[in-house]
Amino acid sequence: MDLVHCLVLSLGLFLLGLWGIFLNRRNLLVMLMSIELLLLAVNLNLLFFAAYLDDQVGQIFSLLVLTVAAAESAIGLALLVVYFRVRGTLAVEFIHLLKG
Amino acid sequence: MYLCVVTLPLWGFLLAAGAGRWLGGRGAALLTTGGAILGWVLCCVLFYEVALCGSPCFLTLAPWVQCELFDATWGFWFDSLTVVMLVVVTSVSTLVHLYSWGYMAEDPHLPRFLSYLSLFTFFMVMLVTGDNFLQLFFGWEGVGLASYLLINFWFTRLQANKAALKAMVMNRVGDVGLALGVWGLFTLFGSVEYSTVFACAARETGRTLPLWGAASLDALDVCCLLLFVGAVGKSAQLGLHTWLPDAMEGPTPVSALIHAATMVTAGVFLLARCSPLLECAPQARGVVALLGALTAFFAATAGVVQNDLKRVIAYSTCSQLGYMVFACGLSHYDVGVFHLANHAFFKALLFLGAGCVIHAFGDEQDLRRMGGALRLCPLTYSAMLLGSLALVGFPFLAGFYSKDAILEVAWAQYNLRGSFAYVLGTLSAGCTAYYSLRLLVSGFGAAPQGRRSTYLALHEAPWTMGLPLVLLAGGSLTSGYLAKDMMLGVGTDFWHQSLYQAPGQGAALEAEYLPQGWKLLPLGFTLGGAALAGALHAGWGPVLLGWARRPALRALYGFLNQRWLVDRLYNAFLGRSALAFGHRGTFRALDRGVLAQWGPLGLTRTFRDASQRVAAWQTGYVYHYALILLLGLTALLAWVEGRAFLAHWVDPRLYLLWAGTFLLAPGTSRTP
Numbered sequence: 001m002d003l004v005h006c007l008v009l010s011l012g013l014f015l016l017g018l019w020g021i022f023l024n025r026r027n028l029l030v031m032l033m034s035i036e037l038l039l040l041a042v043n044l045n046l047l048f049f050a051a052y053l054d055d056q057v058g059q060i061f062s063l064l065v066l067t068v069a070a071a072e073s074a075i076g077l078a079l080l081v082v083y084f085r086v087r088g089t090l091a092v093e094f095i096h097l098l099k100g
Numbered sequence: 101m102y103l104c105v106v107t108l109p110l111w112g113f114l115l116a117a118g119a120g121r122w123l124g125g126r127g128a129a130l131l132t133t134g135g136a137i138l139g140w141v142l143c144c145v146l147f148y149e150v151a152l153c154g155s156p157c158f159l160t161l162a163p164w165v166q167c168e169l170f171d172a173t174w175g176f177w178f179d180s181l182t183v184v185m186l187v188v189v190t191s192v193s194t195l196v197h198l199y200s201w202g203y204m205a206e207d208p209h210l211p212r213f214l215s216y217l218s219l220f221t222f223f224m225v226m227l228v229t230g231d232n233f234l235q236l237f238f239g240w241e242g243v244g245l246a247s248y249l250l251i252n253f254w255f256t257r258l259q260a261n262k263a264a265l266k267a268m269v270m271n272r273v274g275d276v277g278l279a280l281g282v283w284g285l286f287t288l289f290g291s292v293e294y295s296t297v298f299a300c301a302a303r304e305t306g307r308t309l310p311l312w313g314a315a316s317l318d319a320l321d322v323c324c325l326l327l328f329v330g331a332v333g334k335s336a337q338l339g340l341h342t343w344l345p346d347a348m349e350g351p352t353p354v355s356a357l358i359h360a361a362t363m364v365t366a367g368v369f370l371l372a373r374c375s376p377l378l379e380c381a382p383q384a385r386g387v388v389a390l391l392g393a394l395t396a397f398f399a400a401t402a403g404v405v406q407n408d409l410k411r412v413i414a415y416s417t418c419s420q421l422g423y424m425v426f427a428c429g430l431s432h433y434d435v436g437v438f439h440l441a442n443h444a445f446f447k448a449l450l451f452l453g454a455g456c457v458i459h460a461f462g463d464e465q466d467l468r469r470m471g472g473a474l475r476l477c478p479l480t481y482s483a484m485l486l487g488s489l490a491l492v493g494f495p496f497l498a499g500f501y502s503k504d505a506i507l508e509v510a511w512a513q514y515n516l517r518g519s520f521a522y523v524l525g526t527l528s529a530g531c532t533a534y535y536s537l538r539l540l541v542s543g544f545g546a547a548p549q550g551r552r553s554t555y556l557a558l559h560e561a562p563w564t565m566g567l568p569l570v571l572l573a574g575g576s577l578t579s580g581y582l583a584k585d586m587m588l589g590v591g592t593d594f595w596h597q598s599l600y601q602a603p604g605q606g607a608a609l610e611a612e613y614l615p616q617g618w619k620l621l622p623l624g625f626t627l628g629g630a631a632l633a634g635a636l637h638a639g640w641g642p643v644l645l646g647w648a649r650r651p652a653l654r655a656l657y658g659f660l661n662q663r664w665l666v667d668r669l670y671n672a673f674l675g676r677s678a679l680a681f682g683h684r685g686t687f688r689a690l691d692r693g694v695l696a697q698w699g700p701l702g703l704t705r706t707f708r709d710a711s712q713r714v715a716a717w718q719t720g721y722v723y724h725y726a727l728i729l730l731l732g733l734t735a736l737l738a739w740v741e742g743r744a745f746l747a748h749w750v751d752p753r754l755y756l757l758w759a760g761t762f763l764l765a766p767g768t769s770r771t772p
Contacts, residue, residue: 031722
């Protein structure tokens with residue numbers, strides 16, 4: 001297994017997630033999905049290294065990240081629902097009430 | 101007894117100022133005048149003991165300032181010069197006290213007035229009796245202060261306020277010179293005591309101060325010139341003379357005190373006291389002589405065309421002080437002090453007489469609105485006549501002995517400065533005679549020019565005002581005759597060691613053997629001036645009218661009447677630019693400009709702007725935050741990873757500076 005190819009794949013996924021966060025102006029839901037993508041990329045990275053280094057800790061880590069990501073997306077979605085109930089929109093460009 | 105002379109006026113001041121409220125005008129007057137009379141009697145005794153019996157006295161009272169080498173004590177030095185000054189000061193001051201009873205009778209602030217008079221006397225006595233320059237400076241500043249208080253006595257009048265401020269400020273200009281001079285003397289001699297300084301004066305001759313490159317100045321010359329700057333301010337010599345005519349705004353007894361005995365004589369006293377120093381500084385003495393002669397001439401010509409009664413006399417004071425100063429500049433300190441003493445009597449007489457005239461005419465001071473008081477006020481007229489004759493140097497009156505002596509010793513110098521002083525002095529004598537006679541003729545002799553109501557209320561002075569006139573007239577008649585042979589001449593040992601004249605400087609003997617014509621020339625000028633004034637103002641009015649039509653003469657009149665335009669020059673070039681500098685330069689540019697913009701205010705503004713700029717980064721948009729997060733992470737990683745790599749070439753502190761410039765760089769943020 002060529003590690004570099006694997007890492008490039010996960011890096012690509014990570015960058016896709018980042019771009020989703022930065023470039024997305026429309027929907028907060030997409031931002032949440034991008035975060036999931038970031039976590040997926042990190043998880044993949046952990047698994048690749050676990051296989052490459054023949055070490056179990058990476059797999060344990062990835063399992064933990066999986067649970068944490070599930071919890072996080074659950075709470076995030078809950079926040080979104082609450083926010084949508086109040087504002088009636090999820091457009092990112094309108095969420096700028098807290099200024100410095 | 102010696103210290104009583106000093107403390108009596110102080111007690112008078114303290115009681116009249118502190119308890120004047122309960123003493124009332126009459127009580128304060130009795131108290132202060134009683135103290136003044138007692139002081140005068142004591143001074144006469146001192147004069148007998150010290151000057152006539154020849155026993156100078158030195159007292160050390162208490163330590164004052166002791167700091168390493170600088171050791172000034174409260175000490176008193178009574179020698180011939182001091183006691184002459186003391187007698188002059190206390191006698192005129194006593195008579196002025198007495199005169200104020202009548203002149204200021206209706207003033208509700210009489211205790212205050214008398215307390216200021218006593219304060220003035222106290223400081224003057226302090227000035228003449230001190231045994232070091234610091235104590236002299238104490239008295240020097242004190243008389244300046246007292247003159248300010250007295251000129252400003254009627255403090256509700258704007259003109260009086262302005263005149264008092266002017267007197268104070270012009271005097272301060274001179275005082276700075278005096279202070280610098282004393283400082284210079286201390287640097288040279290390591291002491292401010294007269295005895296030390298005068299004893300070492302000859303040793304320091306020829307010592308120079310480096311100026312610029314190879315150029316240098318004689319140290320003693322510089323010190324003496326600085327001291328003379330002080331004398332110029334106090335004695336109203338040309339350059340700092342403008343305060344004196346304006347000081348007429350105070351009550352008339354104050355003018356008498358300032359002009360005759362106390363304030364302005366301090367400059368001449370300083371020159372006489374520093375005679376051992378001046379004798380070692382010939383260049384400085386030349387300046388003294390020239391400036392004195394110029395002052396005498398300037399003031400005499402300016403006095404010719406003044407229309408204010410008191411102003412005429414003020415210019416004559418200025419002129420006579422010029423005589424004294426150039427006498428001192430020509431090394432004849434004894435003649436200068438002799439003229440000072442005589443001048444004190446007849447100038448006090450003139451001023452107090454002028455006060456009587458003003459009193460009689462109902463506070464009218466303009467000569468053009470007087471006239472015809474000859475029969476109505478015979479006593480005042482006699483006093484003014486005697487004073488004027490003494491002033492112009494009518495033979496056998498006080499001014500004759502001293503003024504002619506001054507002119508003779510000036511002629512007998514046989515050098516440029518002596519001849520210069522002689523010529524200007526002689527011309528001034530003519531002008532003096534002219535304006536004195538003009539004053540007499542327009543005030544008393546000519547046809548009445550005032551209002552009818554004025555003449556109906558015209559009255560002779562009360563006895564408290566008349567008595568000082570009589571006494572001063574006696575002094576003016578006799579002081580010259582009595583003291584001439586005592587104070588002047590080759591054989592007298594009246595001055596003991598108090599005045600020093602370097603060997604070879606004295607031309608006292610030559611002055612006695614002048615050609616008769618030169619001796620009579622000043623008298624001729626005097627009589628000519630007097631005759632001209634009498635003729636023009638008594639009979640030849642049409643001639644004056646004809647002269648007034650000629651443009652050249654009118655221009656000359658304007659020039660002289662505006663005091664050679666000195667005040668206007670000062671205002672145009674000094675006063676206004678100084679005020680402009682004060683407002684635009686120091687206030688607006690420096691205080692509110694530089695200090696505020698680059699000081700605390702500017703600093704707070706800069707940091708507030710910077711913090712606002714940083715706070716503006718937080719736009720509220722989530723994706724901005726994400727971007728900043730990423731950039732920050734990248735920068736942190738770059739910092740952590742790149743530092744080890746870059747540290748070889750770049751000082752890491754530069755990054756901080758680099759980051760800081762973004763905070764402090766001027767931006768487009770709002771300025772509140």
